Structures are given as structure tokens and as C-alpha cells.
Amino acid sequence: MRAAGALLGLGVGLAFVWLDPEAALRPEAALAALQALGAALAVGLGAIGGGSALLQRLAPRLLDDGRGLLHAAVIGLMLHALLGLGLAGLGLFVPLGPSLPSLLLGLGWLSRPPVRAELNRNEALLIGLLGVFVAAGLLPALAPPVDTDELYYQLSLPRQIAETGLLPGGLLRPDGSRPLLLHLPFASAYALGGASAPRLLHLGLAALLLPALGAWGRALGRPAAGGLAALLLVGSYSVLAEGGLAATNLPAAAAVLCVLDAALRGEAIGLALAAGAALGLKYTTAGGVAGAFLVARMPLRQRIFAGVGALLLLTPWWARNALAGLHPLFPYAGWPPPQPGTEFTFVYLEKYGAGRAPLDLALAPLRAVMSAKVTSFRFLGKLSPAWVAAAPLALWGLLRIRGDAARIAIAGAIGLLAWVAGPHWIRHLLPIAPVIALALGLGVEGAPRPAAGRLALGLATLLGLGANLLPLLPALADRVGVVTGQEPQAAFLDRHLDPLPAVRFVNEHTRDDAVVAVFFDWSLFYIERPTLLGSVEDHIPSRDFLLRHGPGSLDALRALGATHVLVRRAGFLQKSYPFLTKAELDRAFRDPEAQLGERLLLEGELLFERHGVAVWKISP
Amino acid sequence: MIPWLAAALGLGAPGLALPLYAHDEPCADPRFPAVAGGWLFSCDAQGRVAQALRLDDGHAVALPVAVEQPAVGPGCIYVPGVNGGLWRLGDGAPEAVGAVALVVEPLAAPPVTDCAHIALLTDTAVQAFAVGDRVRRSVEARPAGWYPPALAWPWVAWIEAPRPGERVLMAYNVESGERRTGPGVQGARHVIGRDGLFAWADDAQLWLWEPMSQAARATPAEAGFSAPLSLDRGVICYEERQAGHLDLRCTDGLAVQGPGHQRAPQRSGDRLLYREDDRLMLYTAPR
Numbered sequence: 013m014r015a016a017g018a019l020l021g022l023g024v025g026l027a028f029v030w031l032d033p034e035a036a037l038r039p040e041a042a043l044a045a046l047q048a049l050g051a052a053l054a055v056g057l058g059a060i061g062g063g064s065a066l067l068q069r070l071a072p073r074l075l076d077d078g079r080g081l082l083h084a085a086v087i088g089l090m091l092h093a094l095l096g097l098g099l100a101g102l103g104l105f106v107p108l109g110p111s112l113p114s115l116l117l118g119l120g121w122l123s124r125p126p127v128r129a130e131l132n133r134n135e136a137l138l139i140g141l142l143g144v145f146v147a148a149g150l151l152p153a154l155a156p157p158v159d160t161d162e163l164y165y166q167l168s169l170p171r172q173i174a175e176t177g178l179l180p181g182g183l184l185r186p187d188g189s190r191p192l193l194l195h196l197p198f199a200s201a202y203a204l205g206g207a208s209a210p211r212l213l214h215l216g217l218a219a220l221l222l223p224a225l226g227a228w229g230r231a232l233g234r235p236a237a238g239g240l241a242a243l244l245l246v247g248s249y250s251v252l253a254e255g256g257l258a259a260t261n262l263p264a265a266a267a268v269l270c271v272l273d274a275a276l277r278g279e280a281i282g283l284a285l286a287a288g289a290a291l292g293l294k295y296t297t298a299g300g301v302a303g304a305f306l307v308a309r310m311p312l313r314q315r316i317f318a319g320v321g322a323l324l325l326l327t328p329w330w331a332r333n334a335l336a337g338l339h340p341l342f343p344y345a346g347w348p349p350p351q352p353g354t355e356f357t358f359v360y361l362e363k364y365g366a367g368r369a370p371l372d373l374a375l376a377p378l379r380a381v382m383s384a385k386v387t388s389f390r391f392l393g394k395l396s397p398a399w400v401a402a403a404p405l406a407l408w409g410l411l412r413i414r415g416d417a418a419r420i421a422i423a424g425a426i427g428l429l430a431w432v433a434g435p436h437w438i439r440h441l442l443p444i445a446p447v448i449a450l451a452l453g454l455g456v457e458g459a460p461r462p463a464a465g466r467l468a469l470g471l472a473t474l475l476g477l478g479a480n481l482l483p484l485l486p487a488l489a490d491r492v493g494v495v496t497g498q499e500p501q502a503a504f505l506d507r508h509l510d511p512l513p514a515v516r517f518v519n520e521h522t523r524d525d526a527v528v529a530v531f532f533d534w535s536l537f538y539i540e541r542p543t544l545l546g547s548v549e550d551h552i553p554s555r556d557f558l559l560r561h562g563p564g565s566l567d568a569l570r571a572l573g574a575t576h577v578l579v580r581r582a583g584f585l586q587k588s589y590p591f592l593t594k595a596e597l598d599r600a601f602r603d604p605e606a607q608l609g610e611r612l613l614l615e616g617e618l619l620f621e622r623h624g625v626a627v628w629k630i631s632p
Numbered sequence: 633m634i635p636w637l638a639a640a641l642g643l644g645a646p647g648l649a650l651p652l653y654a655h656d657e658p659c660a661d662p663r664f665p666a667v668a669g670g671w672l673f674s675c676d677a678q679g680r681v682a683q684a685l686r687l688d689d690g691h692a693v694a695l696p697v698a699v700e701q702p703a704v705g706p707g708c709i710y711v712p713g714v715n716g717g718l719w720r721l722g723d724g725a726p727e728a729v730g731a732v733a734l735v736v737e738p739l740a741a742p743p744v745t746d747c748a749h750i751a752l753l754t755d756t757a758v759q760a761f762a763v764g765d766r767v768r769r770s771v772e773a774r775p776a777g778w779y780p781p782a783l784a785w786p787w788v789a790w791i792e793a794p795r796p797g798e799r800v801l802m803a804y805n806v807e808s809g810e811r812r813t814g815p816g817v818q819g820a821r822h823v824i825g826r827d828g829l830f831a832w833a834d835d836a837q838l839w840l841w842e843p844m845s846q847a848a849r850a851t852p853a854e855a856g857f858s859a860p861l862s863l864d865r866g867v868i869c870y871e872e873r874q875a876g877h878l879d880l881r882c883t884d885g886l887a888v889q890g891p892g893h894q895r896a897p898q899r900s901g902d903r904l905l906y907r908e909d910d911r912l913m914l915y916t917a918p919r
Contacts, residue, residue, distance in 0.1 A: 520755075521777045523797040613878060613893060617821075618858040620778045621662045622700075623679070 038497025044206065045154050045495075051205025052212035055092065055114050055197050056085065062117025063088025064125035071274065071282035078130030078227030079273055082220045083282065086267045088117055089197050089217070090289040090325070096196030097179070097328055106177035109196070110203035131223050137239035138226045141246040146219055148484065149255030153211035155491040156501050157537060158508040159257050164534035164548045166258040170198035170210055171537060182336060183560075184544050184572075186343035186553055189336075191329035193292035194260055207537075210258045218255050218262035221245070221446055224269060228450060229457075232416055236462070237453035240469055243398065244449040247473040249386060249480040250393035250438045251445070253487075261442035264294040269446050271301050272423050275308035276416050283308065283318040288325025290443075295344055299430020300444040303423030350559035357600070358552065362591040364389050365436025376432050384438060386483045389588075393438030394480050399452070401472035405465035406455025413458035421451035511535045514578055514625040521619070522627075526575045531558075531608060533580035533625060544574055551582060551601075558604035566611045566630050575631040577612060581624035643687050644903060644916035649888065652905075655685065656912045660700040661742065663780075663860060665912060667898040667905045669706020669747075671721060674912075684709070684721055687903055687914070695719070696726050701742035703780075708747035712739060718763055720747065731764050741780045744825075751781040751788040760788040760806045769806045782825030782832075787843045789814065789823050789830045801832055803843045814841055815848045822860040831863040832856070838868055838883075851883060859896035869897040869904065880906055886917050 029042050064084035067074050074083045095113040099105045131139055157167050165187045172180055173195065180188035198210035205212075222242045229238030245251045254262055267290035274282035283304070290297040301322075305315050330340030339346020349356050362368055366379045381400045384391035410421050427444030434440060456465030493499030505512050511533055518528055519540045528539055530546040531554045547554040561568040569577065584601040586594065612618075616628035644650060655665055655672060660679035665672060667687070673695075676682035682698035685691070695702075695709055696719055703710040709726070710718045712735040719726035735743075735752060743752035751760040753775040760783070761768045775781075776793040786807040791799050801814030801823055814820065816834045823832040830841045833856030840863075841848045855861065855870035858878075862869040869882040871894070879889035880897045888894045888906060894913075898905040902917040 517777055521793065521796055523795075526797070613858055613895075614873065614876065616857065623660050624658070626662075 036496060036498075041495065041497030045208065048154070048205040048208035048212055051201050051209035052216060054111075054204060055201045055209075056213050056216050057121075058114030058116075058118040059088025059092050059197065060084045060127065061088065061120035061125070062091050063120070064127040065120030065123045066091065066285075067282065068123060068125045070285070071279040072126075073277055074270075074274060074279055074282045075126050077231060078128070079224045079231075079270075080127045081129055082224040082266055083270050083273070083286065084125070084127050085217055085220055086263070086270050086289050087285050088120075089263070090193055090285070090292060091117055092200070093191075093193045093196040093292070094325075094328060096173075096199065097192070097332070100173070100177060100179050100196075101332075103177065105173065105199070106175075109177065110174065110200045113197075113200060129223065130227055132226065132230065132235070135226055135235065135239055137236075138222060138242050141239070141242045142219060142222045145222065145246050145252065145255055146215065148252045148488065149211075149215040149218070151488050151491040151495055152253075152256030153215050154208050154256075154495045156494060156505055157207050157211075157258075158505065160534050160548055162258050163537040164546055166195070166260070167198070167202070167207055167210060168536040168546075169195045170202045170258070171207075173199035174203040179332070181333070181342075182338060183348075183556060184553065185546075186347075189333055189338060189342045190295075191292040191326060193289065194263055198258055211256055214258050214263065215255050217266060221262065221266050221269065224266075225446060225450055225453075228273065229453060232454060234417075234454055234457040236466070237450065237457045240402070240453035240456055240466065241446065241449035243469065243473055244396060244402065244452060245445060247396035247398055247476060247480060248394065248445075249483055250395060250442065252480070253393075253484055254439070254442065259439075260293050261439050264290060264297050264443035265446050267293050268297050268300040268304070268427070268443050269450075271297075272304040272307075272420065272447055275304040275310070275423075276419060278309045278314075280310055280314040280318045281321070283310075283315075284321025285325070287318065287322035291322060292326055292329065294443055295341075296430075296434060296440055297443045299433075300423065300427035300447060302430070303426030303447075306426065307419035307423050309419075347556075350556050354559075356552075356556060356559070359435055360550065360589070360591065361435055363435075363589070365391055373432050376436055377428060380436065380438055380441065389437075391436055391438050394483065395438060396473050396480055397476040398469045398472040399448075401468045402452040402456055402465060405459045405468060406452040408460075409455035409458030409462075409465070410451065412460070413454070417451065417454040417458060420447060420454065424448040424451045505538075509535065509538075510623040511578075511580060511625040512538065513622045514620055514627050515539055517620040517627055518576065518578060522576055527573045528576045528578050529569045529572075529574040529630075530554075531577060531579040532582040532605065533578060535578075539578070541576075544569070544572060555601065555604045558608055559600075563607065563611065565608060566615050569630060570632065575629065576619075577608075577616065577628045577630055579608065579612070579626055579628065581626075583624075643685075643690060644914050646902075646916050647918040649908075649913050649915040652912045652914055655683075662896075663742070665905070666704050667900045667903070668704045670900055671704070671707060672905065673702075673704045673709065681709075686721075687900065691723065693721055693726060696728070701739075703743040703745040703750065703752075705745040705747040708745060710743060710745040710750055712736075712743055712752065718745065718747075718750070729763055731766065733761050733766050733768050735759075735768075740775050740777050744780050744783050746783050746785065746826075749783055749785045751783045753781050753790060758788060758790050758804060760804075771804045771809075771811065773802065776821075779822060782823040782830055784825035784828045784830055784843065787825070787828075787830070789825060789832075789843070791820050791823055791832075801830070801839075801841075803830065805843070812843060812846070814843075815839060815850070822856045824861055824863045826863045827865065829863065829866060831861055831868045833861060833870065838870060840866070840868060840883075853881075862897045862899040864899040864901070867899060869899045871895055871897065880904065888915055 092113045099109050201209035201213050225241045226238035270286035274286050287301050333340050333342050380391045381395045386394050424447040431441050494504040515535050515538045527542045529544040532551050534548045536546045545553050612628045616630045620627040655674035657675045659675035665674040672685045680698035681702050684693045697711045708720045718729045718732045740753045740755050757770045758773045759768045759770045776791040776799050779791040781790040787803050789803040792802040799820045801820040803812045819835040838851040838853045854873040867884045871878050872881045878893040880894045881887045892909045895907045904915045
């Protein structure tokens with residue numbers, strides 16, 4: 013009967029969209045969204061089927077409650093990536109990569125694993141927050157991508173893999189040398205459903221975090237703790253804004269939560285699998301993973317066994333780098349200096365946050381909440397003030413209660429310390445954020461008067477909504493037109509992407525066999541020609557190439573097959589690098605850019621320039 | 633204006649090059665700031681062409697519409713679109729010229745005007761029309777993109793791309809409908825028209841062509857690789873690629889060279905606007 017009702021509703025709804033004389037939601041936009049949703053579901057459900065079947069055999073207790081779905085999804089996506097890596101290694105990704113991994117993993121459903129979605133109807137707060145999170149993510153997920161990281165990395169890599177079947181990497185595409193744990197499933201989703209499919213897959217996986225937190229709270233006898241943790245997350249701009257993007261931070265957060273859950277339930281195999289997934293998603297989860305291993309309820313021998321297992325799961329990625337002549341941990345280690353005897357700084361830690369003096373480091377978590385900015389490197393994001401409001405009462409509660417809550421808090425604290433030691437971006441805090449949120453929720457509920465803590469947390473959330481929602485709402489409203497099909501995609505992109513005229517010129521006016529080297533720009537996703545390089549923020553690949561090849565840079569590009577150069581005027585400002593002397597800034601940043609400009613002037617032919625983005629022909 | 637006062641207020645002095653700091657705001661389209669008929673058109677902080685300066689007497693005018701890619705002519709500016717039109721510049725505020733055909737389709741390159749006619753490129757056609765004429769003459773084309781068309785009425789010329797990556801010069805007589813291919817074979821770029829002549833560069837030479845008689849003159853030069861040519865009273869000015877640097881040269885012998893690169897020449901009588909590294913400069917030829 014339910015199926016009949018669903019069919020009736022779907023049928024009438026689709027007929028309404030199709031026949032609407034005002035075409036508020038254009039049918040082609042609705043069909044594109046449905047196709048993307050179908051692709052995301054195919055990859056996501058396939059992964060859950062495979063992951064849950066494996067866990068059913070190796071760590072069945074992890075599937076006992078609502079947390080099981082998150083475990084299954086994380087492990088399943090890792091299996092999907094390993095299958096994709098094998099197919100790419102055999103040169104078979106293009107015909108088989110989009111569907112075969114999902115089909116194989118989907119066979120796991122035949123074993124009828126006991127995985128289920130679990131939302132307690134009494135948890136209105138959690139259900140409401142889940143709705144808000146998904147609603148806030150849907151519009152960005154369905155709009156054409158304009159996010160810098162998506163264009164450069166998170167979507168351009170999957171697109172490149174889906175179209176060529178090749179796994180990029182090395183100095184020309186260093187991000188491709190990371191473990192591609194999410195990007196291979198993204199590539200499958202992209203091939204099946206376009207750019208929105210990987211983002212819907214990401215949104216679905218990130219959304220699973222919230223019911224998992226609820227289930228964990230219930231499992232520890234404090235059912236409201238999960239809702240409070242979810243409120244901390246969803247009340248924060250940095251979490252909400254990331255839901256509808258293709259990104260790795262929230263999937264890494266899901267994996268870290270699974271690591272800690274497996275550790276506290278004494279499931280060594282589950283711990284190994286989840287830790288392998290977490291580290292494969294982001295090496296920067298190491299702090300949270302180490303914290304989980306420290307508080308794990310298992311003997312040291314089992315922890316060592318789990319650690320070795322996790323590292324074994326990473327070896328295919330390390331072997332891939334080693335076979336390509338790179339350091340296994342490239343690009344994080346083994347980056348060869350561009351010139352003998354010089355150092356090349358990979359990350360300028362001083363650039364982020366509010367200082368690196370001991371007092372600054374001690375205050376970094378507080379400042380990340382109270383004085384972060386969405387649009388500057390002062391933490392580059394925004395968190396709800398409820399994180400701070402909850403802390404004192406939660407600490408009181410955590411000191412009173414025993415058991416897993418204290419261990420969760422210790423793991424969260426270790427993850428937080430690791431973040432303090434690294435770059436102070438809020439998005440780097442996200443992988444450990446659900447663990448900290450859960451610890452705070454449990455602490456508030458464990459305090460003598462939980463109502464006081466809930467009130468503090470609720471009021472602070474309410475007062476923080478302005479700062480956390482205002483940057484988001486205009487962006488959401490801006491996407492309504494293009495998502496419903498009322499605004500053409502080209503017009504939307506014209507409004508958002510300065511380099512688009514140059515990219516369009518490349519797509520329309522260069523030969524099909526042109527190869528475009530991209531310097532100081534990140535629009536790779538929209539370039540419909542093979543590309544080399546591309547870079548964001550500190551523009552490491554671009555600068556490294558220019559420092560490495562010096563005046564012979566154009567010859568080196570020609571030797572690599574490049575026929576054109578797309579270059580953005582980067583104009584590195586001293587105020588962005590106040591910790592560098594002028595000489596250091598010139599040597600590492602301005603000189604390479606100027607040198608490229610000089611060589612292009614003397615050897616290239618300018619074909620197009622607008623908004624400081626130029627296209628040069630460099631073929632002889 | 634009193635002639636001696638105007639001369640005193642005018643920019644530059646014979647034999648000197650001076651930087652024009654007040655007009656040095658970077659433009660979204662690097663072909664601006666531009667000189668046309670003694671007027672310098674420069675940009676606002678948003679990179680839109682927003683102001684004009686008469687070089688002879690320093691008279692400054694705020695343009696009625698600021699856009700990134702207008703057509704500038706000798707004492708006029710044309711802006712396509714519903715808010716656009718053609719304005720003549722003079723001693724007072726810019727004066728709108730009525731009855732200019734409305735252009736709303738997306739353009740493949742900036743339009744051009746000689747103040748009496750307008751030419752523009754879409755992705756599939758070249759269009760030209762006289763100011764005051766509501767009928768646009770159109771001919772099918774595959775413009776190379778980015779390069780504006782050129783006007784030497786009744787001829788309009790453009791860089792055609794028969795296939796991506798290929799470029800030849802094409803010209804069309806708006807009145808007779810005749811269509812001609814320019815001399816030279818491949819690699820044509822940066823066509824500009826004035827006084828019945830077209831000039832452009834290809835990979836080895838500069839061309840000056842009179843389309844009516846088909847008389848053509850080629851000058852060997854490595855030019856036009858990064859900036860358009862300039863054509864003024866039959867004199868072509870261009871960037872010349874020397875070993876290790878760029879200098880400016882004009883076919884009447886005027887040259888600007890020195891440390892750094894001299895780029896993007898725009899000639900107007902005895903004045904030459906150009907860029908030296910990132911600075912906008914105005915050079916006045918010695919008398």
C-alpha cells in the first residue's frame with residue numbers, strides 16, 4: 013500500500029511539474045536533478061550494501077544500531093575506491109568504473125545485512141536538524157559548481173578520471189597522488205549523473221553523521237546528547253556550507269566517528285577498516301585516529317593489529333606513488349626541491365588563524381569560535397558560539413560521569429590538539445568536530461542540571477544564527493534560479509567565475525587536440541581540453557614548475573605536449589604574507605610569476621585576455 | 633578655448649614620455665586604455681571604461697555608461713545593449729545620437745565604430761550598419777573570437793577561423809555585398825581599419841591593404857603577438873619582438889625603446905600612448 017501511495021504521489025507530482033504553465037521548475041532541470049540523485053543513490057546504496065556485508069562477517073556488532081549505516085557507508089566507499097583503483101590500474105575504468113564497483117558491492121544486499129536507518133520519532137530536534145542540513149545542501153549540490161576547491165580538485169579529478177580512465181598525479185597534479193578514497197566513487201557518480209551526483213553522494217554521507225550521533229547518545233543512555241551534538245554542528249556555518257559540496261572533510265568526520273566507535277566497542281577489525289578509511293580520506297585525521305587508538309577498549313596487541321591493518325589498507329595508494337617514482341606519502345612528503353639547495357614551503361602555518369605564539373596556540377580553539385571570519389584566513393569559516401557556551405557545563409558533567417563519555421572527550425581533545433598544531437582553518441577542524449560535539453553533548457547531559465546546559469547551548473545557538481546563517485542564505489537564494497532552470501547555467505557561471513570567458517575561448521577556439529597548461533588558476537573543471545597543472549591559494553604546483561624550469565619553462569611545457577597556456581594574474585600581495593620578507597616573497601612567489609609573463613611575452617602569442625585571465629598559444 | 637591656453641593644458645611635450653598615473657587603472661579588457669581621435673578612454677576601479685580625456689587640452693568627461701568593452705571612435709563612444717547607444721564627446725556633456733539600431737545578442741568581441749558606422753561580431757555573423765540606419769547588414773562568418781572587427785566603410789574586415797586554430801583575414805563590402813579574402817595565408821591577427829585602409833599582422837609581416845583596389849603592402853616584422861597594432865593616417869605602429877625585449881616602432885620611423893618592455897602602442901597624430909612594464913605612458917614625437 014505504501015508503494016502505491018508513493019507511486020501515486022510521484023506520478024501526480026511529476027505530471028504537475030511537466031504541465032505547469034508557468035514552468036516554475038523546468039522539466040529538464042527536474043530530470044537532471046533526478047538523474048544525479050539516481051546516480052548518487054546507486055553509488056551510495058551499492059557502497060552501503062558492500063560495506064555492511066563485509067562488516068556482517070568481520071565486525072557484526074558494529075551494525076547493531078543506527079551507527080551501523082555510517083560504518084557500512086564509510087567502509088563501502090573505501091571498497092569502491094579500491095575496486096576503482098584496480099580497474100584504473102588495468103586500464104578498465106572508462107568502460108567499467110562507473111557501474112561495476114557499485115554492482116559488485118550492491119551484491120552485498122543479497123546477504124540481507126541488518127543495517128537500518130534509525131531515527132527515534134521522539135527526537136524532534138535531531139529530525140529537524142537533519143532536515144535543515146539536507147535542505148541547505150540541496151541547492152548548492154544541484155547548482156553548477158563554482159567553489160574553488162571543487163573546480164580545481166574535488167570535482168575536476170573525478171571528471172578527469174571518469175573521462176580518461178587515468179589517475180592523474182605527480183608534480184603536475186599533486187592532489188591526484190593522494191589516496192583517492194572519495195574521488196573514485198565521485199568519478200563513478202559523475203559518470204552516471206553529472207556534477208551534481210558526487211555532491212549529492214557527499215550530502216547523503218554527511219547527513220548520516222546526525223542519526224549516528226543520535227544513536228550513540230541513546231546507546232550511552234543519554235538520548236538527548238546526540239541532538240545537542242547535532243545542534244552544535246548544524247548551527248555552524250562551516251558545517252552547513254560544506255554539506256552540498258564535493259569535499260572530504262565531513263566524510264573524514266564520518267570515518268573518524270566510526271574509528272572511535274569501533275575502538276570503544278573493542279572491534280579491532282572494524283577499527284582497522286575505519287582507520288584505514290579515515291587516513292585514506294585525509295591524513296590530517298591522524299590526530300583523531302590516534303586519540304581513538306589511545307582510548308580504545310582493547311589490549312595493546314589488538315590495537316597494534318588494528319594499526320597495522322589500517323596501514324595495510326593504505327598500501328595500494330602508497331605503492332601507486334612508489335611505482336610512479338614518488339615518495340609513498342607524496343605530496344605531503346618527498347616533494348623534491350625545485351632548485352638544488354633551496355627549500356620549498358608546502359604550507360605557511362603562520363598564514364592561518366590568529367598567530368602561532370604559545371598563547372595564540374592556547375587560545376586558538378576559543379578564537380576559532382569567537383573571532384573567526386568567513387572570508388579571511390582568520391580561520392576561514394564560522395562556528396556557533398554554542399561550542400563555547402556548552403564547554404564549561406560539559407566539562408563539569410564529564411568529570412562526574414564515567415565510561416565512554418570521558419574516553420570520547422579525550423579522543424576529541426587529542427584531535428583538537430592536533431588541529432592546534434596544524435593550519436588553523438575551521439575546515440581542518442571538521443573531521444574531529446562530531447567527536448568533540450558528542451563529548452560536549454554527553455557532558456551537558458551528564459551535568460547535575462542538564463537543563464541549564466541545554467538552555468546555554470540553545471540560547472548561544474540562537475544568538476549565533478545571524479553570523480552563521482547570513483553568509484549562507486544569500487548564496488542559497490542565488491542558486492534557486494539556476495537549479496529550477498529559470499536562469500541559464502551560462503548566465504549563472506558568468507556571474508560567479510571571472511575566468512569563464514577565457515575558459516570558454518579555450519573550449520570554442522582551440523583545436524580538439526590542444527593541451528592547456530594552467531597557471532595560477534583553478535578552473536580545471538570547465539576546461540574541455542586536456543590540462544596540465546592548475547593551482548589554488550599559494551599556487552604551489554604553478555610556482556614549483558616555474559622555479560624548477562626557470563627560463564626554460566615554456567620549452568618544458570612544450571616537451572610535455574602543451575600547446576596553450578591559461579594564466580591568471582595572481583599578483584601576490586605582501587599583506588597576504590606578512591611573515592615573509594620582501595626578498596622571500598619575491599623569490600618564492602613574484603619572480604616565478606613575472607618570469608612566466610616574460611617568457612610568454614617573448615615566445616608566446618596572446619589569443620585572449622579578460623579580467624586578468626589570458627590564453628596564450630605556445631606551440632612552435 | 634584659447635589656443636595658447638589649450639596647448640598649455642594639453643598633455644605631453646615634444647620629445648618627452650610621461651606617465652599617466654591618473655588613467656592607469658587596470659581595465660578588464662587589456663586593449664584599454666585606448667586612444668581614438670585625440671581622446672584617451674580609461675577605466676574605473678571596476679575595470680570598466682568610464683572616462684575620456686581630450687589630450688589636446690586636458691578636458692575630462694565622465695562617460696554616460698561604464699562597460700568593459702565599448703567601441704571607441706574619434707570623439708565618440710558606442711555601447712551595445714538596451715542601455716547602450718552612441719554618444720559624441722565634445723566640450724560639454726556627452727551627447728546621445730538618436731536612432732542607433734538596438735543590439736541585444738551576445739557579441740564575440742568588442743564592437744568598433746568610426747562614429748558614423750558600427751561593426752560587430754556574433755559567434756556566427758558579422759554585422760555592420762550606419763548610425764541612424766535601423767537595418768543591420770549581416771554576413772555569415774566564423775570569427776576567431778576576441779579580435780574586434782575593423783571598419784573602413786563600406787568595408788568591414790575581421791579575423792575568420794575556418795577551423796579552430798586557423799586564422800585568415802576576411803573583408804565584406806556592406807554596400808555591394810562583395811566578400812574578399814585578405815592577402816597572406818595564415819596566422820592573421822589584430823585587424824584595424826581607418827581611412828579606407830586595413831592593417832593587421834601575421835606570423836612574419838605587417839599588412840596594409842586597401843580593399844577596394846586590393847593594393848597591399850607587406851612589411852617584414854615580428855609583431856602583434858601580445859597587443860593590437862595601431863593605424864593612424866596610414867602609419868602603423870606595433871610592438872616589435874627583439875632578442876629579449878619588446879620595443880615600439882612605427883612605419884614612419886617613430887620608435888620608442890629603452891629598459892623594460894614597451895608595449896601596446898596607440899598612435900594619435902604626433903602622440904603615442906603605450907605601456908612600459910605596468911605603467912601607462914604618453915610619448916610626444918619631437919617636432
